[in-house]
Amino acid sequence: MDTSELEELLSPTKEFLLTYFLPEKCYNYFFVDLNFLHVPCWKIVLSKTVGVWIILGTVMAQLPQLWKVLRARSASGISWWSVLLQVYAITGPVVYCITNNIPLEAWSERLFMFMQGLAMGFLIQHYSGNTLKGIVFLLAYGGVMLLLTSPLVPEQVIPAMQASSMLAVVASRVIQAGTNYYHGNTGQLSALSVFLVFTGSLALIFTSLQETGDWSSVSTVTHVVAACLSCLLLTQVVCYRNSRTKDKTE
Numbered sequence: 464m465d466t467s468e469l470e471e472l473l474s475p476t477k478e479f480l481l482t483y484f485l486p487e488k489c490y491n492y493f494f495v496d497l498n499f500l501h502v503p504c505w506k507i508v509l510s511k512t513v514g515v516w517i518i519l520g521t522v523m524a525q526l527p528q529l530w531k532v533l534r535a536r537s538a539s540g541i542s543w544w545s546v547l548l549q550v551y552a553i554t555g556p557v558v559y560c561i562t563n564n565i566p567l568e569a570w571s572e573r574l575f576m577f578m579q580g581l582a583m584g585f586l587i588q589h590y591s592g593n594t595l596k597g598i599v600f601l602l603a604y605g606g607v608m609l610l611l612t613s614p615l616v617p618e619q620v621i622p623a624m625q626a627s628s629m630l631a632v633v634a635s636r637v638i639q640a641g642t643n644y645y646h647g648n649t650g651q652l653s654a655l656s657v658f659l660v661f662t663g664s665l666a667l668i669f670t671s672l673q674e675t676g677d678w679s680s681v682s683t684v685t686h687v688v689a690a691c692l693s694c695l696l697l698t699q700v701v702c703y704r705n706s707r708t709k710d711k712t713e
Contacts, residue, residue, distance in 0.1 A: 484511045510670070522572045524663065525579040528656040529586070538587040540650015542642040546587060548635035550580035550604070555624030558611045562621065629685045636692035643699045654700045661697050664690035 480490060489504035532538045557577050560570040588597030643649050667686045
């Protein structure tokens with residue numbers, strides 16, 4: 464195989480790497496010059512890898528949870544108010560993107576997260592025997608979205624929602640942790656979803672430090688608190704596993 468054939472064979476891999484993980488100069492350092500000790504390029508690769516993981520983690524995090532609830536036909540142990548706060552946390556960014564006509568491909572993962580949150584809210588009500596309340600919730604939130612994207616809402620409202628989104632995330636995890644502690648088990652809470660959220664929180668800490676370089680910044684501290692709460696939820700899933708098994712056998 465000559466050089467041109469090899470380049471043609473590796474072309475898709477090169478395009479993939481250049482698109483998602485490293486600039487062309489770093490590609491040349493690594494794969495042309497075989498200089499794998501170029502520290503600045505490794506920092507770029509790590510940063511881009513974390514960015515890709517954040518997107519994949521946020522998009523995929525709720526899918527195992529939805530699947531577990533649908534398979535068990537039960538949403539026991541999952542706090543309604545926790546889910547509602549999660550939906551609120553993503554509402555501000557979604558409304559901002561809609562009202563500013565940002566191309567869908569730039570924020571499709573947020574829309575996907577938003578739809579997952581609404582679906583979970585409906586399923587909690589549905590499997591609690593309140594299907595009508597779940598339908599009303601979807602219709603009511605649809606009305607809220609129409610209102611927020613209309614000219615009737617003052618310009619200061621959406622930035623305020625965005626600014627409070629991380630606090631809503633923190634409050635959501637506190638409520639879920641409290642629910643787990645109160646019931647002595649985690650019910651249908653998905654361990655995989657909690658793990659993905661936890662690793663996503665760690666990735667957000669990394670990106671926040673890259674942007675600010677300051678552990679004491681509000682953004683970094685908020686992400687650290689969120690990560691600690693996610694770790695607490697993960698610990699509860701592990702520690703309450705025997706309790707959940709015992710409940711099933713009795």
